[in-house]
Amino acid sequence: MRAGVVVSAQPGVEDLAVQAEELGLHSFWVNDTPMVHGDPFVALGLCAKATSRIRLGIGVTSPALRSAPAAASGFASLNALAPGRIICGVGTGNTARRTLGMRPTTAATLEKFTTALQDLCAGRTIEYREGDRVRDVRFLHTGTTVNTTDPIEFVVAALGPNAAAVAGRRGTGLISFGLLDPAAWHALHDARRHAAHGTPRDPESRTDSYVVTALHILDENEDAHGDAARDATGHLVLSLLAFAADTAADPRAFAEQLGPAERAAMQRLIDRRGTTATAPDRHTKLYPNYLGRIAPQDRDLVLPSLMNTLALVGTRDDLLARIATLEQAGIDELLIQPVIDPPTEMAQLAKLLT
Known part of the structure; x- marks a missing residue:
């Protein structure tokens, strides 16, 4: 390839x-x-x-x-x-x-x-x-x-x-x-x-x-969901969570396709960014640093399920x-x-x- x-x-x-x-x-x-x-x-x-x-x-x-x-x-x-x-x-x-x-x-x-x-x-x-x-x-x-x-x-x-x-x-x-x-x-x-x-x-x-x-x-014996892996893949995961949060109020919301743990992570992102799913200016809170390196305090949002879906780790x-x-x-x-x-x-x- x-x-x-x-x-x-x-x-x-x-x-x-x-x-x-x-x-x-x-x-x-x-x-x-x-x-x-x-x-x-x-x-x-x-x-x-x-x-x-x-x-x-x-x-x-x-x-x-x-x-x-x-x-x-x-x-x-x-x-x-x-x-x-x-x-x-x-x-x-x-x-x-x-x-x-x-x-x-x-x-x-x-x-x-x-x-x-x-x-x-x-x-x-x-x-x-x-x-x-x-x-x-x-x-x-x-x-x-x-x-x-x-x-x-x-x-x-x-x-x-x-x-x-x-x-x-x-x-x-x-x-x-x-x-x-x-x-x-x-x-x-x-x-x-x-x-x-x-x-x-x-x-x-x-x-x-x-x-x-x-x-x-x-690396040998490295945790597949450790900090290094989360940092390398977190920009993709947070981009998906930001999209889910941005569209959560839509009638056919993408968030409905997520599991309970992923929806909870989405809500934590919304709360952490100081906005709501219906705020007209939510785009100014959800998308700064979009596709940039994530902050260490956001590593908990990088769920293994989403890492495995969006990224190649192994x-x-x-x-x-x-x-x-x-x-x-x-x-x-x-x-x-x-x-x-x-x-x-x-x-x-x-x-x-x-």
Whole structure:
């Protein structure tokens, strides 16, 4: 299985990209969550100039964050800096929207956005609409400024069949966050293939699937749920608990899918952050330091059940066996989000998989 890394935009990110390339990793991604992290286009522009081989991805942008022309300009500009190495991840903006206190967009809007990006980044004309005003638009400055010749890889963020169907109809790959259940991946791939039938696209055409997780390789006799393992995986667990807390008041709340211990941890998070499940400003309390290293006092929230669901923790042999199962489920690349010591964690990933 290929290996890659996901980080947040920050000064010095290009140094991590250089190290990832030197380690033989396949891809280097930057999050797009404007109110929590830095700008991914700025970060990947630096990475594009500092590297020569590694693929560079934004994971993921959304129609609720940027207009299609603005997003396409960003991707085509990156493609001019790193021809043929750019990956455009698109999604409904689940986290990026919720950190604004807003709901994510719909799968239908995501599909229109993806279609527009694919067309614009290939140099084609699209129909652009603002209210009742509709105009045909295309890049007027192709060549030296933006690159519409070399292909950009597109992937759709999916946890369920609706987004996977968008990927099928648009001929894109898939990316998912913390989804380590092989059965769930089989279902996503089935939904993608089914949606591709009846379109001009070949349902069996080659597209890649990526899963984002955290990795902790246990030392001999190390506790699989000790402080080191909790610190390495806690950012994923707390992101899930924050999402559960943020949506707990919805009629079909995600929190209802959690067990009693997990719901209790969610409530402790809500109380600890000084908010409620219905407070209109809860997003300002739940999402600071989102996907960052957790505080030691929050280790009790990192339940073993959630660690095992979202992250890869185990001995080298245990991890290789689990990764092989994921590969059999159709996952092409394992992406980790390192938060403790990124250079060391990237090196461990490379040693494990490359």
